[in-house]
Amino acid sequence: MTETDPIKFRCQGVNVWYGQTHAIKDNDIDIHDKAVTAFIGPSGCGKSTFLRCLNRMNDTIDICRVSGSLLLDGEDIYSREIDPVQLRARVGMVFQKPNPFPKSIYDNVAYGPRIHGLARNKADLDVIVGESLGAAGLWDEVKDRLAAPGTGLSGGQQQRLCIARAIATKPEVLLMDEPCSALDPIATETVEELISGLGERYCVVIVTHSMQQANRISRRTAFFHLGNLVEYDTTDAIFSTPQDERTIGYVSGRFG
Amino acid sequence: MLSWAALLVCALAVAGFFVAKGRAVALGGDTPAILHSRPVYHGGFVAIRTALAGLCVLIFGLILSNIAIRWALYSGLPAGLSGIERDLIVSDGVALAGGNLASRSGEARDVVAALYARLSMIQGWGLALASVGVAGFALMRGLRQVSIPFRARSRFERIVQIVLAISAGIAVLTTIGIVASLLGQTLVFFSEIPVWNFLFGTLWSPLSGVHDGAMDPGKVGAVPLFAGTLLITVIAMLVAVPVGLFSAIYLSDFASARARSIIKPMLEILAGIPTVVYGFFAAITVAPFLRDTGAAMGLSVSSESALAAGVVMGIMIIPFISSLSDDVINAVPQSLRDGSYGLGATKAETIRNVILPAALPGIMSAVLLGVSRAIGETMIVVMAAGQGANLTANPLEAVTTVTVQIVALITGDTEASTAAGPAFALGFTLFCITLIFNIWALRLVRKYREVYD
Numbered sequence: 001m002t003e004t005d006p007i008k009f010r011c012q013g014v015n016v017w018y019g020q021t022h023a024i025k026d027n028d029i030d031i032h033d034k035a036v037t038a039f040i041g042p043s044g045c046g047k048s049t050f051l052r053c054l055n056r057m058n059d060t061i062d063i064c065r066v067s068g069s070l071l072l073d074g075e076d077i078y079s080r081e082i083d084p085v086q087l088r089a090r091v092g093m094v095f096q097k098p099n100p101f102p103k104s105i106y107d108n109v110a111y112g113p114r115i116h117g118l119a120r121n122k123a124d125l126d127v128i129v130g131e132s133l134g135a136a137g138l139w140d141e142v143k144d145r146l147a148a149p150g151t152g153l154s155g156g157q158q159q160r161l162c163i164a165r166a167i168a169t170k171p172e173v174l175l176m177d178e179p180c181s182a183l184d185p186i187a188t189e190t191v192e193e194l195i196s197g198l199g200e201r202y203c204v205v206i207v208t209h210s211m212q213q214a215n216r217i218s219r220r221t222a223f224f225h226l227g228n229l230v231e232y233d234t235t236d237a238i239f240s241t242p243q244d245e246r247t248i249g250y251v252s253g254r255f256g
Numbered sequence: 257m258l259s260w261a262a263l264l265v266c267a268l269a270v271a272g273f274f275v276a277k278g279r280a281v282a283l284g285g286d287t288p289a290i291l292h293s294r295p296v297y298h299g300g301f302v303a304i305r306t307a308l309a310g311l312c313v314l315i316f317g318l319i320l321s322n323i324a325i326r327w328a329l330y331s332g333l334p335a336g337l338s339g340i341e342r343d344l345i346v347s348d349g350v351a352l353a354g355g356n357l358a359s360r361s362g363e364a365r366d367v368v369a370a371l372y373a374r375l376s377m378i379q380g381w382g383l384a385l386a387s388v389g390v391a392g393f394a395l396m397r398g399l400r401q402v403s404i405p406f407r408a409r410s411r412f413e414r415i416v417q418i419v420l421a422i423s424a425g426i427a428v429l430t431t432i433g434i435v436a437s438l439l440g441q442t443l444v445f446f447s448e449i450p451v452w453n454f455l456f457g458t459l460w461s462p463l464s465g466v467h468d469g470a471m472d473p474g475k476v477g478a479v480p481l482f483a484g485t486l487l488i489t490v491i492a493m494l495v496a497v498p499v500g501l502f503s504a505i506y507l508s509d510f511a512s513a514r515a516r517s518i519i520k521p522m523l524e525i526l527a528g529i530p531t532v533v534y535g536f537f538a539a540i541t542v543a544p545f546l547r548d549t550g551a552a553m554g555l556s557v558s559s560e561s562a563l564a565a566g567v568v569m570g571i572m573i574i575p576f577i578s579s580l581s582d583d584v585i586n587a588v589p590q591s592l593r594d595g596s597y598g599l600g601a602t603k604a605e606t607i608r609n610v611i612l613p614a615a616l617p618g619i620m621s622a623v624l625l626g627v628s629r630a631i632g633e634t635m636i637v638v639m640a641a642g643q644g645a646n647l648t649a650n651p652l653e654a655v656t657t658v659t660v661q662i663v664a665l666i667t668g669d670t671e672a673s674t675a676a677g678p679a680f681a682l683g684f685t686l687f688c689i690t691l692i693f694n695i696w697a698l699r700l701v702r703k704y705r706e707v708y709d
Contacts, residue, residue, distance in 0.1 A: 060597055062512070089600030099591035102614050111609065112599040162595065169599055 005032035005219075008173060008203040009054060014068035016049050016058065023049045026068070027229040029222060033172075036199035038218035038235065039207045042250065045224040047207045051175050054205065055091035056084040072173070089116050092166035096178040098158035100150035100165075105142050108150040108161055109133060112169035128168055136164035137194050156187025160194060167198075174198060176206040180213065192217050211251060215239055223247045258314065261384035265310030265391040272395045273303035279402045293409035301408040302398035304415050310391030317383045325375045329368055438687060441680035449473050454681055460645035460661070462678040463670050476678060478685070480645040484655035488566045488637060489630040491651055495570025496626055500577025501619065507578070508585040509607060520582075527575035531635040538568035538640035546652075555652060558642070563651040565641035569633055573626045580625065584618025585611060617700045624697035628690040634659040658682050 009031035016024035024046045031037050031054075039047035049058070056077060058064040070077050077087055089112070100108050109129045112118075119125035129146070133139040138160045142153070150161050159179055166174055176195065180188040196217045198204055208214050214221050215235060222232040223246070231238060231247045242248045277299030284291045291298075329346050337345070348358035349368025353376070358365060402408075446454070450473060457477015464475055503523070507516055543564035550557030557563070588611050596606040612619070642654030643664060665679040 055598065057594065057598060060594070085600050085602050087600075088598060093594075093598035095591060095594060095598070097591055099589070099595040101592060101595065101610050111596070111601075115599070115601050115605050115609070165595075165599065 005035050007031070008033040008072065010069075010071040010074075011053075012069045014050070014053065014066070014070060016046070016053060016067075017065045018049075018061070019063045023227055024053070025227040029229055029232055031203060031205060032220065033203045034200060035219040036195060036204045036206060036217050038214035038221045039205065039224060040209075040211060040214050040221060040250070041224035041230075043209075046227040047222075047224045048177050050224065050229075051177055051205060051207050054173070054175055055088045055093055057088070057093065059084050089169050090171055091173040091175060092169055092171035093175045094159070094162050094166050094177070094179050097182050098155055098162050100153070100158050100161050102149065102151050104147045105133075105150045105153070105161060106146040109164050109168045111165060116169060118168075118170065132164040132168035133161075135167050135198070136160045137190065138164055154187070156183050156190055159183060159187070159191055163191075163194065163198075171202065173203040173205065176204065178207050178209060181209060188213075211239070223250060225250070257380035257384050258318070261387050262311065262314060264384075264388050265307060265314070268310065268388070268391045268395050269303040269307035272306045272398060273299040275299075276302035276399055276402050279399065280408075283402065283404055290404055292405050292407055293412075297409040297412050298402050298406070301412040301415070302395065302402070304412065305398050306391050306395045308415070309394035310387045313387040313390045314383060317386060318379075321379045321383065325372070325379065328375060329372060332367065332371055334364060435687070438680060438684045441676065442684040445677035445681045448677070449476050449681075454478050455685075458647055462665070463668070463675065471674075471677070478658070478682060480647040481656060481658045481661050481682065482685075483647055483649075484562065484641070484645075485631055485657040485659075487562050487649065487651060487655055488569060488641060488657060489627060491563060491566025492569035492573055492630045493623065493627060495567055496573035496577050496630075497623055499570075500574045500622075500626075501581055503574070503578045504581035504585055505607060507582050509603065509611070523575045523578055526571070527579070529572075531572065531633065534568050534572050535635040535639035538564050538636050542568055543640055550652060557652045558654045560640060560642035560654040561652050562641060562655045565637050566651065568640060569630055569636050572633070572636065573629060576626050576629065577622050580622035581615070581619050584615045584622070587618070588614045617703055621697040621700040624693050624700070628693040628697070631690055631693070632659065632686065634663060638663055658686050662686075 007030045009029075011030070012028045014024055014027050014029075015022070027050070029050075039051060041047045052058045053066055053070060054072075054077075056066075058066060066078060072087075072091070075082070092112075101111065103111075106129055109132050110119075110125055113125060113128050119128055130139065130143075133142060138157060141157060142148075142161075150158065153161060159182075163174075163179075179195070180191050183191060192213060195204060195206060199217070199219070206214075206218065218235045220233065221235045221238040223230045223238060223242075223244075225246050231242060231244045233243075238247065239251055242251055277295045280291060280293075280295035280298040281288070284295065288295070326346075329349065330342060333342055333345060344359065345362075345364050346368055348360060348365045350372050351358045352361075352365060352369035353372040449471060453473045454476050456479060457474065458479045459475050459477045460480050461475040462471055464472065503519070507519060511519065539560070543559055543561060546561060546564050546567075547557045547559050592610050592614060593606055596610045601609070637657045637660050641660060642656055643660065644654060645656050645661070646654060648655060662679045662682050665675040665682075668675060
């Protein structure tokens with residue numbers, strides 16, 4: 001396993017309960033900066049739940065409890081000093097289904113910078129919006145219709161708009177929860193290229209159902225099964241020389 | 257006689273159901289699947305056909321024969337009577353025949369009574385026999401049709417479809433009828449009083465000139481009434497919109513499941529309180545409280561004030577606004593909330609910047625529906641707002657509303673035909689206003705639905 005990338009998240013003994021259900025069982029994982037890490041596993045294995053721990057999105061679910069230590073740059077994100085709202089500005093998130101706000105394209109991207117006061121004036125904001133749309137590979141397609149509603153874009157464009165929206169708050173980490181599962185193959189390809197590129201600048205964590213996708217875009221892959229982190233290694237190692245029986249079964253398509 | 261006939265027809269229908277079903281079962285034998293329709297459809301078809309045939313004969317026969325009897329009674333009257341006298345004699349004769357008291361007695365009336373008694377006897381027996389006979393005939397024919405290939409299900413469903421269409425038609429016809437009668441009477445009223453006087457006059461006392469023979473066109477100005485309605489509606493919405501909307505936001509995004517399970521039913525109870533109870537609550541509790549509070553602050557508050565009526569009306573409308581708004585706020589997809597939280601927005605920022613804008617058309621339509629309820633509301637203002645047409649913008653004074661004046665006109669002791677004119681005109685104008693509001697509200701709702709579909 002290459003250890004050249006610095007560690008962004010250091011997670012130890014993480015447990016998650018939904019009511020009585022033990023969704024994540026005592027997992028340890030280190031997530032590296034400036035690289036794409038993929039979480040794979042069958043449905044219900046806890047990979048999305050784990051992802052949602054990393055920006056405390058699980059806080060919005062009443063019955064969810066999280067324990068263990070999750071350090072972001074050495075700082076416990078579940079400590080009292082951390083405001084989940086500020087944390088989420090540092091750890092952005094893109095969801096499974098594209099969810100642009102029913103506002104203009106411009107306002108969608110400007111949403112985060114506005115609430116966090118990142119722009120001093122309109123010109124600043126224009127720059128941020130332009131850069132974010134550019135980084136999401138959407139600028140050329142929408143630069144002439146920034147005032148048009150974001151909900152009017154195609155599915156793939158909407159998802160890239162959501163990525164631009166997440167980038168606009170200048171996060172350190174981008175969490176992506178199956179970002180391509182609602183897209184057609186061509187839009188998927190565009191978004192995958194985008195994610196690969198983002199991996200060079202951000203710590204990107206992506207949950208995916210598609211092993212090919214994990215193989216194509218990630219540097220490291222973690223395989224979850226029934227709430228356990230079964231195996232975590234470089235993507236090449238996971239797909240060519242998996243160690244655990246369950247990983248071998250899953251990546252060879254025998255179950256899941 | 258006729259009710260016995262109706263019962264007999266129904267009994268035939270029920271019998272037809274079981275006999276036809278039994279026959280179909282027997283035809284099917286061990287392999288019921290060879291029947292085109294299941295036995296219950298054979299039974300249902302025969303029953304509904306029998307009942308419809310008998311009851312139609314009964315109903316239409318009754319209507320037609322009543323017309324015929326009227327005609328016979330009138331044509332038997334001696335010549336040379338005025339229209340009103342003829343009406344009186346006939347109605348007295350009918351009353352005498354039924355053993356009731358007549359206004360006067362006399363030979364002509366006795367003749368009518370005897371004729372009516374004979375005719376209604378014939379009518380009763382004739383219709384009873386005819387309806388039972390037709391029902392029996394329909395039953396026999398239906399039973400003979402029971403066979404393996406007979407498409408009883410299709411026929412039964414066709415009849416059900418027709419019944420459903422007729423039910424829908426009743427609502428439409430009633431609406432058309434009410435609007436037409438409103439419109440007709442209103443036009444009659446406006447043929448006597450110029451429309452401009454009504455719409456723009458500021459003096460309302462329509463019945464003050466009636467004893468001198470005619471309505472004074474200078475005293476039918478409805479402006480004070482509409483101004484009063486507007487004033488009370490505005491006060492009501494000032495109470496209902498913030499409280500209703502805030503409670504909806506609390507319920508949908510802040511309340512715990514437990515708090516929600518208590519508050520939501522309480523709001524529904526609030527919606528279930530009869531308006532007449534709100535009315536005396538306003539008149540007996542709120543109005544004196546406002547008057548005393550005002551007096552303590554050195555304000556003169558009338559004991560029947562627009563404020564009291566408006567505030568209580570606002571309370572009445574709160575559950576409307578909160579429950580409709582709660583629905584539309586909940587309809588904003590969770591994914592939008594997640595998207596906003598995921599960008600580091602707080603709950604308040606999410607509600608203000610994402611949820612309320614997305615739910616705004618729905619909230620607007622809830623408010624507009626609340627407004628049209630406030631405009632049409634009657635009991636509260638009758639008891640708490642006052643009777644005198646008083647053109648003022650001061651909420652501490654007594655005002656009157658359109659609905660209050662309609663009540664006063666119709667329940668007052670002026671002859672109904674005279675008082676009905678202004679009442680119809682007011683009612684029609686009110687109808688137009690609430691209709692516009694409702695259409696506007698519905699259009700907003702439809703526009704809102706398109707956002708997510």
